[in-house]
Amino acid sequence: MTPSHHPSAATLFDYGSGSLSEPLALAVVTHISMCAECRERLAQIETVGGVMLEDLEPEEMSPDCYAQTLARLDDTVPIPFLIGDVSAVDSPFAGTPLTPYLGGVGELPWKRLGRGVAAVDLVRRRNRGTRATLFRVSRGTLLPLHGHRGREMTVVLEGKFFDETGAFVAGDFIEHDAEMVHRPAVTSDEDCVCLIAVEGRLKFKGVFGRLIPLFVDM
Ligand SMILES: [Zn+2]
Secondary structure, three states: OOOOOOOOHHHHHHOOOOOHHHHHHHHHHHHHHHHHHHHHHHHHHHHHHHHHHOOOOOOOOOOOOOHHHHHHHOOOOOOOOOOOOOOOOOOOOOOOHHHOOOOOOOHHHHEEEEEEEEEEEEEEOOOOEEEEEEEOOOOOOOOOOOOOOOEEEEEEEEEEEEOEEEEHHHHHHHHOOOOOOEEEEOOOOOOEEEEEEEEOEEEOOOOOOHHHHHHOOO
């Protein structure tokens, strides 16, 4: 199936220039691995970026440039990339950019978070709440209404879900900013597996929502 929801041009540019955090970059590259259109868009962005770099006049480096670079290395993470060797992983997501994050285990270590929801933690960055998680949501499950403290990027891997902004199927990429409050729901015909990368902890709404963080580490 061809995805019909894609990363914005700004997000693709951020991915191409290496300025996304690892969890968000993983979401983008996972979509790219499923979307020929975005592979093409990314190639164009990289071509334009290369031309712009060639046009830049070399600048003299400031004396503390090296120290600044070292300080930034803490923040810099390798961008997940498309890989070919998947032999060690026996899971539905073998052969995807998720493979290096699955630990080479056969059965995925799903952790039950609540009724109808299980998760596998893939990447978590200390102190900032930025992380990428695989979620498996049972058919017919309505998730709590929640907002965000930063960007949220979702890639549908299997099944489908919908929220206030639309309906999404495998391959689709959904991007929400900190303003967005939504209540995703999974259709009643099949389970849905998504990769979700978020910056900052989620903000739950309502009585049920306030109870959720007590037992769900999201
Ligand atoms: Zn795309």
